[in-house]
Amino acid sequence: WDEPLIFELSRPGRIGYTLPKPIEDIEVQIPEKLRRKRLDLPELSEPEVVKHYTRLSEMNYGVDSGIYPLGSCTMKYNPKINEEVAGHPGVAYIHPYQDERTVQGALKIMWELEQWLREITGMDRFTLQPAAGANGEFTGVMIIRAYHLDRGETQRKEMLVPDSAHGTNPASAAMAGFKVIEIPSNDNGTVDLEALENAVSEKTAGLMLTNPNTLGIFEDEIGEIAKIVHKAGGLLYYDGANLNAVLGKIRPGDMGFDVVHLNLHKTFSTPHGGGGPGSGPVGVKDSLKDYLPVPLVGYDEKTGRYYLDYDVPKSIGKVKELYGNFAVIVRALTYLKIMGRDGLKEASEIAVLNANYLTQKLKGTRGYELPHKELRKHEVVFSAEPMKKETGVKALDIAKRLLDFGLHAPTIYFPLIVHEALMIEPTETVSKEELDAYIEALKRIGEEAYNNPELVKSAPHNTAVKRVDDVLAAKRPIITWRMYKELKERGEVDI
Amino acid sequence: WDEPLIFELSRPGRIGYTLPKPIEDIEVQIPEKLRRKRLDLPELSEPEVVKHYTRLSEMNYGVDSGIYPLGSCTMKYNPKINEEVAGHPGVAYIHPYQDERTVQGALKIMWELEQWLREITGMDRFTLQPAAGANGEFTGVMIIRAYHLDRGETQRKEMLVPDSAHGTNPASAAMAGFKVIEIPSNDNGTVDLEALENAVSEKTAGLMLTNPNTLGIFEDEIGEIAKIVHKAGGLLYYDGANLNAVLGKIRPGDMGFDVVHLNLHKTFSTPHGGGGPGSGPVGVKDSLKDYLPVPLVGYDEKTGRYYLDYDVPKSIGKVKELYGNFAVIVRALTYLKIMGRDGLKEASEIAVLNANYLTQKLKGTRGYELPHKELRKHEVVFSAEPMKKETGVKALDIAKRLLDFGLHAPTIYFPLIVHEALMIEPTETVSKEELDAYIEALKRIGEEAYNNPELVKSAPHNTAVKRVDDVLAAKRPIITWRMYKELKERGEVDI
């Protein structure tokens, strides 16, 4: 259905709030020139606010709505116990500057999570401060930068990034002041060793890599890769976006990585919240721990006390205010404790099982091509290039048509090295029936493309809104109610 | 969409639970003859359970979905703060037999609620034990029975009930062993005084009345009614179902009632839960307090301690295990504290305003008749008798057609004294826009009835399922999965 904007539901005089009275009615005058004049917020009662956002929520697809195989995003089920624990007043109602003696529970949780993450990654020390994956990447590359500078190697200003990498990798490296050097992939979909050999030099700061990579392919020459980079004096950065594939089985530290960021919201089942909050802890080998952001969490075995440790002499400083997304941290630890060693291993195995099941069942279907190697880890990237060539139906059309079946689309047009890419990551929490239905839908869309391409090109047909015009949105941006109102008044918009 | 039964989603081997291990692995043998053999529960993982019930919830209409003007049910908005407070561990995790010293908070809340209810009703003492309105009614009439018996008036076995009363009134009276005498209504829709005069006798135990009554009409001769019943030696019972109309303005005690039950889920904004839990506290005048169920909640001013008081010498006993629906009680007190004296009064005024607004705007519309007096309180009963006669469209059809507009239907075919009754109770928490839309929909359906009656008769058209066949359901009841499976196997059902 159509739900008006909250501003359009406003009626003068309605109130939705209650507030305690001031302790004492002291008159305080804001200087006239600073006094607020206009304030066009909507006026609604609480029941109306609740109805409005309840309806909006019903116009949204979440992990509890059905399969959500968005490649590289690890949309696994978010256990409700995470929410229950994070709803404890001991999370919401504590202030970050409280005396450490009054927040021992919080510090203990952060400390414990760090211990888990150390063992999972093979790293020696972690910061939980970064708010999301990209914030973690920035932290990691800043640490690499600080490391080289500290050693006087000011020339190490080049960060190597494979062409299959997430966009955040080059962006984060650039933010840290690095020059980004792209490394091509070979026919297997993995890093081209020769190109890597040619790219490394005394300017190399490091290589950012995710393994398995965004094609879902394990970089089987990771040993060689690490050797090349380390030999050149560079460091190896592990993008944890795909850790779910090897969780509990293989450790980035054992693969030769020096720095790693994790996405608690992907790998450790904390909800994605429609785009955040996430949490992107960064772990490093001992050699880099002096560069971590402050504060770290310490534990004094003698007194049994946890504390915030600001004594990190060469720290890069802070990448976010305070200590990180604590409410997300609580959820992740809850998940880890429930899963335990064997559960984590089984989760990644089933995630890999599901992705390969889908790969095997879909491959050979007319219109879809499976480039690179067959064996995948947590995700698979098909190409709809044949379909596009033969019918004009693009990856985007396939994605939209999937919505008609009540299914969420895969990630499309990424990684960039695959044309008409469909990047599918089912995760371990979907059932065989859901996978079968997804495969069935993709096959059916393939048939539709060859028999009735218009049906697919004009999809979706069964959704609340039809295909959304993003070109129009960019051409004449309408970003806020005040912009919209003004344009509307000027007759420049007819929405 | 169609969601399968949870049994149909079952796949052998899946598990959705976790349990702690036994403290010690002691072998205990259940005797062979008592050992469980078959157990055909469904097997699902947690994500599947969550998706299933999420989808089911999306196939249901609640107060947050839109207007829900179910007459006599007072479907007001349920403030979320009620849920927040009721979610405190101090509600969920306390055992009813805990030492009173360890549940002072719970007892205080019960005590405080009683004080509010006393003042609101003009009664002297309350039990919070009844689980729902009907359970409260039973409590109330049992108290009346005990009172008469205690006074040796064993012949008082007749309970008077107006013909406009809720079905629970006669049913509760009958359960308590009373003979039910129906009192007719007069043309105003109120109790026929003459008939009442004729009905009372030395056999009269009491009169059960709701005021305003189920037509939404205030029994303006309540003073006379009370006099007649009391003079005959009977007691006056107040059915609190409609208290929302006079909350904070008029007290049943001041109208002459001796016993009253309230519905916390109706009047005090606790959610209805799809049919329960409710809570039906019963209040009595001092003369009846010795008959209340045990335990009552006491407060010792000297020690400042709250306690459970089992010392009620003539108690009727218990009408439910333990102390009532505590989690509901917590919600009701939260609501009362927020509303306060003026808020309660304003709530009932707006409820009455809304019902009369609807009455005034709808009356005179072709097909709808407004029997009895025009002035209503919290609800109004229209009759679709003219429409039925002229077009064949019945109240049921109107109700179903309303669903097509995304609106919940009113209560229909009740009270029994109005033909083709549409009993509409908007409550105070709907907006003028919602009322206008409802009136508009009723008018439009009226027009449809005269222009295209089939459209209305075959409604609903836009709902998840079409009109549901309740005759079939009663003819060959299918009540459980095991019944269904058996019938299916025998080929006796095709659903």
Next chain:
Amino acid sequence: MGRHYLPNSAHRNEMLKDMGFSSIEDLFSDVPKGMVKKFNLPEGKSEYEVFFEMNEALSKNKTVLEMPSFLGAGTYFHYIPAHVKYLIERSEFLTAYTPYQPEISQGMLQALFEYQSLIGELVGLPIVNSSMYDWGTAMAEAALMSARVTRRNKFVVPRNISPEKKMVLHTYVFGAGIEIEYVDWNENGQIDLEKLKEKVEGAAGVYVEMPNFFGLIEEEIQAVGEIAHDAKALFVVGVDPTILGIVEAPGELGADIVVGEAAYFGNPMNFGGPRAGIFAIRDDKKLIRQMPGRIIGMTKDADGKRAFVMTLQTREQHIRRAKATSNICSNEALVAVAAAIHLATLGPKGLRELGETILRNTAYFKKRIGEVAEVVFEGINFKDVPVRFERPYPEIHEALLAKNIHGGYYLKPHFQELGESALFAVTETTRTEWVGALIEVLREVA
């Protein structure tokens, strides 16, 4: 003062004018003079203040999370998986009412049908209603129903049931004039079959519990059924459904009516409420017609598609009024849905494991408590264990409480013959260190 819940508060005058009224008082002009009063109540407060006050009060309750507790006696600390609570708090379930309009209530109707179905599997009977208030009222309604079905007016009940249930039963049957006849327990704490035989004649129904109030499995429950049926009485079984993963379904043991507490699944203790009474019967027209409570049935819609609807309503108060099978209207729907979700989560394997775990924990507890006090009855216990002390139990209770441990339920006030006994209970949530701490204190004081 709550105006934030009242959208039209801002439009009073506008609406009144529109209707041709000049003030709200016009709308109350039919109220006799002097009847409208100003109430002596506190003024309304902000949500924050009320939240703070209520939080303060509730924080004074000592929860079982803060204080190990061995209370049971009909209320148990089971763990409720978090998703159960989350799902029933979705407002489409939480804020709806009885599904009078099935076309927009299929979600709640199907959820309740699933509840009925899950309970049906559990107790081994095909007809289940969508809930009573609690076990006690369900049992009392079973007594009333037995009397209606058999046209007899005696109901036979063992003495080893809870004082709560006895009181509810007496209140409920008073109006119908049904006599309650009690049967003693034998040396094993279980119903005495010989004494039962003496009392069964002319009975409308015979009731027995699994396990009984003393936590004991009634090993001769089938014989009880046979005795009842031989006397043409209905056989009514009350059951703690958490035992049904390991103990045979009462329906398979001959029960005509099964009652019990559904809230042991999916619902926390809540200081005793809300609960939800199980009510199930055999597929027998005579019984069905007399059954109390709401029933959801499967049917079709106008297109022939599967749909659910409230059914067999002609038994109910809104239609039959004084002649209804019960006065129940609001039931405990949401409690039932929570129980259903928990049951669907447990599945057959989980329910068995739950039963086994509790059985083992109870055996472990008996072994340990036996070191410091006397276990009153032999037999197989499930959750509850009556324990006798040499000292007055209230003294033991005080000593335990002083060490932040809550002991059991004092039995003596209701069962004099058991002396200084208390009913201690464990479940799957009982932690090893709790038992250790209890035994340690008892070693000193018992």
Next chain:
Amino acid sequence: MGRHYLPNSAHRNEMLKDMGFSSIEDLFSDVPKGMVKKFNLPEGKSEYEVFFEMNEALSKNKTVLEMPSFLGAGTYFHYIPAHVKYLIERSEFLTAYTPYQPEISQGMLQALFEYQSLIGELVGLPIVNSSMYDWGTAMAEAALMSARVTRRNKFVVPRNISPEKKMVLHTYVFGAGIEIEYVDWNENGQIDLEKLKEKVEGAAGVYVEMPNFFGLIEEEIQAVGEIAHDAKALFVVGVDPTILGIVEAPGELGADIVVGEAAYFGNPMNFGGPRAGIFAIRDDKKLIRQMPGRIIGMTKDADGKRAFVMTLQTREQHIRRAKATSNICSNEALVAVAAAIHLATLGPKGLRELGETILRNTAYFKKRIGEVAEVVFEGINFKDVPVRFERPYPEIHEALLAKNIHGGYYLKPHFQELGESALFAVTETTRTEWVGALIEVLREVA
């Protein structure tokens, strides 16, 4: 061990066989030998055990509900109406990701558009993104953006901002080689305009806060803007948005970029996170092209119906990669939605009343604390008040803590010149009795 989350755990072999594999290890055959290891981690536990453990740990935290607290300094105890939390926990919001498929994500897209719109009204600017990580990172991104827009490499910042924000700023601008120039405060604790003038030349941007770290309203904020603009620098205002019901919108005061903390609405303290950074700009093509973060726009669907979609994505990392305006990908969408719901609930009247109440409570607090200690600066305070003591503040802190009161944030480590000062804060949630208790203790120990 988590198998309850893994439906296909029961079908491993069946699925492997179907695919022509014989074991899971086949699927890892491309992993170099010896790389797969057995981890040294605890075994998985049941949900109950983990719930119990986590509850035990979290209960060790002393919450502000149990201990009156006067901490502020960038994190404040505001009350969040219960419906806000309820609504954002609806799984359709909670468990979704970035709305890449607008056709099935209109709910989140519209909610974020409304967030942008509400913030737009609040700060008086038409372009708002759908959130940064927090105020600190938003401010740092504003510095980077200012440098990109002006092609200058100096950013001017007053010293009266929080140590946290300074540290974030330094880390963020390091890569871009931007120099941070600090401006002192004057005797009123506000930015010193003369000193600003000395440093403004060549600046990409000038930053100022409302109120500043000392809780003081920057009364000459317009002059700061003029000085910035005169030097062709961008004027960047950081704002605590809870003040904007009573203080003029920064957009109206000349700001080119407004940053701030959205999480003060709708989100609890959470030990400092998650938060959500406000980022808003003027409608200026040059600025828009350089703006960081996700932006939701209104558009049409194929039928011409209103719809929402992520827009202006060509600035972003997934398209522009190394040349993106920021690396941000996941943002704080749900935090922003919570803020929007809270704002919609407050409305204009509520926001004004909130501001007034805090302003009055702060004034009351200043009056009372002035009885026992020295208020460091004159001026109008909002929430935070720097208070100087004669004794070392840590001693005062200990004395307060012993009485179950948490005092303010110790300023000396970061602002030596303020001596034994601490930043005390109040909000609308501060209770009269808290202040009373504080003053009583301070009378004894201060």
